[in-house]
Amino acid sequence: xxxxxxxxxxxxxxxxxxxxxDVKLGILLGFTGPLESTVPDMAKGAEFAVKEVxxxxxxxxxxxxxxxxxxxxxxxxxxxxxxxxxxTSDGVKAIVGGxxxxxxxxxxxxxxxxxxxxxxxxxxxxxxxxxxxxxGLFFRTAPSDAxxxxxxxxxxxxxxxxxxxxxxxxNDYGKGLADSFGAAFxxxxxxVTISTPHEDGKADxxxxxxxxxxxxxxxxxxxxxxxxxxxxxxxASLDSGAFSSFxxxxxxxxxxxxxxxxxxxxxxxxAVPGTDSPGAAAYEEAAKAAGFDGSNAFSKExxxxxxxxxxxxxxxxxxxxxxxxxxxxxxxxAPGEPILPGELGKALELIAAGTDIDYVGASAVExxxxxxxxxxxxxxxxxEGKIETVKFR
Amino acid sequence: xxxxxxxxxxxxxxxxxxxxxxxxxxxxxxxxxLIYGILRFSNFAHGDTMAFGTMVTILVTWWMQSxxxxxxxxxxxxxxxxxxxAATAAFALGTDRVIYRFYRKQKAxxxxxxxxxxxxxxxxxxxxxxxxxxxxxxxxxxxRFLISAGDFKEMTGLAEGLAIKGTQAVTVVTxxxxxxxxxxxxxxxxTGKSMxxxxxxxxxxxxxxxxxxRVVQITWIIAAALATIAGVLYGLDKSFKPFTYFxxxxxxFAAAIVGGLGSPIGAIAGGFVIAFSEVMVTYAWKKVVTYxxxxxxxxxxxxxxxxxxxxxxxxxxxxxxxxxxxxTGLFKGKSV
Numbered sequence: 001x002x003x004x005x006x007x008x009x010x011x012x013x014x015x016x017x018x019x020x021x022d023v024k025l026g027i028l029l030g031f032t033g034p035l036e037s038t039v040p041d042m043a044k045g046a047e048f049a050v051k052e053v054x055x056x057x058x059x060x061x062x063x064x065x066x067x068x069x070x071x072x073x074x075x076x077x078x079x080x081x082x083x084x085x086x087x088t089s090d091g092v093k094a095i096v097g098g099x100x101x102x103x104x105x106x107x108x109x110x111x112x113x114x115x116x117x118x119x120x121x122x123x124x125x126x127x128x129x130x131x132x133x134x135x136g137l138f139f140r141t142a143p144s145d146a147x148x149x150x151x152x153x154x155x156x157x158x159x160x161x162x163x164x165x166x167x168x169x170x171n172d173y174g175k176g177l178a179d180s181f182g183a184a185f186x187x188x189x190x191x192v193t194i195s196t197p198h199e200d201g202k203a204d205x206x207x208x209x210x211x212x213x214x215x216x217x218x219x220x221x222x223x224x225x226x227x228x229x230x231x232x233x234x235x236a237s238l239d240s241g242a243f244s245s246f247x248x249x250x251x252x253x254x255x256x257x258x259x260x261x262x263x264x265x266x267x268x269x270x271a272v273p274g275t276d277s278p279g280a281a282a283y284e285e286a287a288k289a290a291g292f293d294g295s296n297a298f299s300k301e302x303x304x305x306x307x308x309x310x311x312x313x314x315x316x317x318x319x320x321x322x323x324x325x326x327x328x329x330x331x332x333x334a335p336g337e338p339i340l341p342g343e344l345g346k347a348l349e350l351i352a353a354g355t356d357i358d359y360v361g362a363s364a365v366e367x368x369x370x371x372x373x374x375x376x377x378x379x380x381x382x383x384e385g386k387i388e389t390v391k392f393r
Numbered sequence: 394x395x396x397x398x399x400x401x402x403x404x405x406x407x408x409x410x411x412x413x414x415x416x417x418x419x420x421x422x423x424x425x426x427l428i429y430g431i432l433r434f435s436n437f438a439h440g441d442t443m444a445f446g447t448m449v450t451i452l453v454t455w456w457m458q459s460x461x462x463x464x465x466x467x468x469x470x471x472x473x474x475x476x477x478x479a480a481t482a483a484f485a486l487g488t489d490r491v492i493y494r495f496y497r498k499q500k501a502x503x504x505x506x507x508x509x510x511x512x513x514x515x516x517x518x519x520x521x522x523x524x525x526x527x528x529x530x531x532x533x534x535x536x537r538f539l540i541s542a543g544d545f546k547e548m549t550g551l552a553e554g555l556a557i558k559g560t561q562a563v564t565v566v567t568x569x570x571x572x573x574x575x576x577x578x579x580x581x582x583x584t585g586k587s588m589x590x591x592x593x594x595x596x597x598x599x600x601x602x603x604x605x606x607r608v609v610q611i612t613w614i615i616a617a618a619l620a621t622i623a624g625v626l627y628g629l630d631k632s633f634k635p636f637t638y639f640x641x642x643x644x645x646f647a648a649a650i651v652g653g654l655g656s657p658i659g660a661i662a663g664g665f666v667i668a669f670s671e672v673m674v675t676y677a678w679k680k681v682v683t684y685x686x687x688x689x690x691x692x693x694x695x696x697x698x699x700x701x702x703x704x705x706x707x708x709x710x711x712x713x714x715x716x717x718x719x720x721t722g723l724f725k726g727k728s729v
Contacts, residue, residue: 170702194677194695197702203529203631204414207675207701210406214677215695232632240405241542241554260531 023062023319025050025306026086028097028107028119030073035099042122043068044292045302045362046096049344053310056345058352061319064310071098076106083111093319094309095119096302101126101172108138118321120309120328122301127176130370137325141301141308141365143273143375145173148250149180151271151377151393152221156247157188164190164247165217167208167233169224170197177223177249193217200228205236213242221247226254231261238264246270258385265382269390274378275364276392283341283362300362301373307344308332308359314351332367334358399684401553405542406680411665411672413561413630416568419664420623421641422648423575423657424616430592430655431612432493434506439620440642441517444635445484446621447628448525450477451532458534466536468563468629477625482617488513489613497609514639521635530633533560553680560630571622572661575615579657584611592655640705644671647708651715653722662723667708675701 027046029039050064067090069082079098086092095117098104104124109132112119118137121129127146132138156164166181168174174197182192194215198208212220212233220243224230230252237243238261248257248270258265274280283303287294294300309324311331316323336356339347350357359365366374379390421443428436436442453473457463464472492513496506538544539562542554579585584607591598591608599605624638631637648667652659677697699707715722 196700199702201634201636203627203634203637206406206410207672207704210410210672211675211677211695211697211701213406214402214680214697216680239556239558240410241546241556242406 023059023064023313024090024092025064025066025309026069026083026090026092026095026097027066027306028069028071028079028083028086028095029099029302030103031068031070033071033073033075035073038297039099041287041293041296041299042099042302044290045287045294045299046122046306048287048290048292049303049306049310052342052344053307053348056348058345058348059310059314060352061313061317067092069097071100071103071107073100073103076103079103079107080110083107087111087115087117092117093313094321094324096305096309097121099123099298101129105129105132108132108134112137116321118309118325118328120305122305123298125176126172127180130372134370136371137321139305139308139325139328139367139371141304141361141363141367141373142298143373143377144180144369145177146180146184147375148177148271148273148377149182149184151375151379152181152247152249153184153188153190154393155269155271155379156185157190161218162190163193163217164219164221165193165212165215165243166195166221166223167198167212168195169229169251170199173251174223178221181221181223198224198229198233200225202229202232205229205232206240208233209236209240209242212237213240217243219243219245219247221249222252223249225251226257231257234261234265253380253387255387258382258387263385266384267382269379269381271377271379271393273363273375274392275376276378277360277364277376279340279360279362279364286342294362303341304359304361304363304365307341307361308365311339311344311347311351311357311359314348329367329371331357331359332365395684398551398553399681401545401549401551401555402680402684405553405555407669407672407676409555409557409561411669413558413564414672415665415668416564417623417627417630417664418641418644418648418668419661420568420571420619420626421645422652422660422664423572424619424623425645425649426652426655426657426660427612427619428616429649431588431608432497432506434503434510435646435654436616437507437510437642438488438514438517439616439645440638440640441514441521441635442481442485442617442620443624443627443641444521444633444638445517446477446481446617447624447633447638448521448635449480450474450621450625451525451530451628451633453477454532464535466559468533468535468560470532470534470625470629471563471567474622474625477621478618481621482614485613485617486610489609518635518639525635527635530628532633533629535559558630560626564626564630567622567626571619575619575657578615584608588612643705644668644708647712651711651722653724656722656724659722659724666723667711670711671704671707674698674707675704 027043053059069086071079098107101124104121113135121140123142125142125145127144130144166178168178178195222230246268250272253272284294312324312327313319315327336358338358338360341362347357364376368374377393380387381390425439450473453476454470457469463469536559539557542556545555587603588608644667648663649660652663677695679696682696683691
């Protein structure tokens with residue numbers, strides 16, 4: 001205990017001494033919990049942007065340092081406590097995070113708004129966050145699932161499909177996606193015959209498939225996870241001859257599905273977040289050189305979130321959240337000089353010279369609505385056991 | 394024609410899956426009921442005994458597949474089954490020797506034995522997870538379909554397809570054979586008769602010179618065999634995952650209690666009652682009804698009593714109803 005006290009005091013002293021010319025950036029992600037395998041490459045993405053800004057030597061507000069906080073992805077109380085610590089004891093000026101939608105909403109309402117700290121989430125996709133009260137402090141470089149619902153409705157109606165059955169994994173992600181798709185599809189004149197949840201981790205989905213089959217529809221929309229119930233539902237549908245073609249949402253993207261199901265999956269299609277922008281390739285290469293995997297989910301969005309925060313601070317010439325958060329939308333969108341990963345130094349120069357920039361970044365950032373990514377999606381089709389890209393949307 | 398379509402839809406989505414599921418439950422319930430009849434306690438470790446037996450069978454199956462032994466159109470797992478049964482029987486006998494025998498000697502109350510079996514359950518649970526992991530394992534091979542939905546439609550020209558998976562056929566046939574053997578054994582052989590005598594009246598059986606240790610051993614071996622067969626069939630038909638086997642405990646006990654604990658016939662009947670009610674109560678009857686009634690009366694809704702989320706609630710509800718109104722079950726087993 002004594003040692004711990006000593007250590008904490010020492011850290012606090014050191015932190016106090018350093019803070020004079022430091023700009024602290026909180027990285028609030030689920031380092032433990034269901035996303036713990038994805039988060040390391042997200043955090044590295046954010047740190048990579050910070051390093052690039054520091055190395056450029058053109059960030060005039062001070063040296064940027066990062067402080068990590070753990071959201072656990074699922075425990076709102078733990079996430080709130082971690083965020084509270086970042087803001088009050090570490091004194092961060094901005095937060096990259098949170099990761100999962102539920103904890104992000106909790107942190108926004110309980111910590112960010114009361115303390116007036118701006119945050120940019122790289123991976124919270126719940127449509128509910130679009131309408132949450134945020135005092136202009138919350139942005140995300142990830143698209144809302146409402147956007148995916150629209151993309152799905154577009155793809156299906158372009159293919160002339162009028163009625164579908166929907167099954168979703170029984171959680172916020174699945175339900176939110178199924179609802180937003182239902183609304184978007186109805187607006188396009190399509191009809192959803194049944195929208196029913198499935199539980200992950202069961203051995204047998206024949207009962208679920210039986211009700212889906214009874215309701216009918218031209219094809220089945222599977223809004224689940226590729227290694228979980230989604231696969232089971234597809235297998236059971238094929239076995240009983242209930243459905244023969246499937247629409248696969250982003251959670252259902254993966255080679256393991258093709259391996260498990262095989263030939264009957266040919267002709268099914270779907271869409272995943274993705275872009276053919278040169279920024280994505282450049283980022284992945286740079287990440288590889290830096291020793292981490294930039295193609296991992298939401299790593300690009302994390303880099304962009306951190307970069308956007310720092311560029312906004314430079315543009316506002318202030319680390320105060322109220323000032324820099326007002327600049328985010330300007331920087332992220334056209335018009336202006338496009339900025340790709342690796343060009344943060346150039347961006348800082350342009351900002352200092354008063355030139356307008358359009359931050360494109362690794363994930364082709366384009367913020368719409370209440371400050372969320374417009375979302376580029378890659379439509380694909382499964383042909384002869386291979387995933388083939390149809391086009392980008 | 395429409396009646397035919399309705400019938401085929403019913404067979405495809407209700408009857409065939411429920412028949413296979415019911416056979417798997419019945420085999421599981423038979424094991425539970427045997428232990429209850431002869432050793433006089435509810436063996437909570439039965440679900441995990443199934444998982445253990447299936448795990449051994451899967452490991453042997455993988456080994457056989459790797460050296461190129463297959464069983465033609467039938468799943469290789471059937472060849473590996475005897476190894477699974479042997480290992481599980483050895484494990485069950487060992488558990489009895491180390492754990493249950495101690496409590497039997499003390500003449501411990503049944504509820505204590507139930508708690509002991511709970512402990513055994515957790516240990517087996519852990520062992521299975523340690524050895525094979527917690528993920529899904531697929532080990533089915535051989536012919537996938539007896540009839541596939543597409544072929545059936547082509548053959549008959551009906552709008553509805555009927556799919557019968559190879560594993561479903563194997564399940565039902567194996568279940569019938571195993572049940573037949575078990576009844577023959579209990580009714581006709583000397584050992585079987587002594588087991589029934591021991592179950593009916595322990596003191597009288599002891600007086601007439603029946604060796605209790607032998608009866609107990611045979612019971613464990615048979616229960617282990619039934620558990621392994623039930624587990625392997627379930628795993629072949631669906632997929633193997635330790636957690637789902639643990640969850641199977643509920644419908645299996647519901648089946649055994651509905652049929653009457655201690656009654657083998659009851660266990661089989663109970664298995665099918667539970668399986669058919671689970672599937673039929675949660676099935677959306679829209680398709681079948683639409684085929685049967687005139688077009689103007691076709692339903693808009695799904696005609697579904699409960700969503701499939703409530704599958705387990707159906708087993709629970711039947712269990713409670715039976716316990717309230719016929720505590721000894723359909724076939725006059727022992728009251729719980």
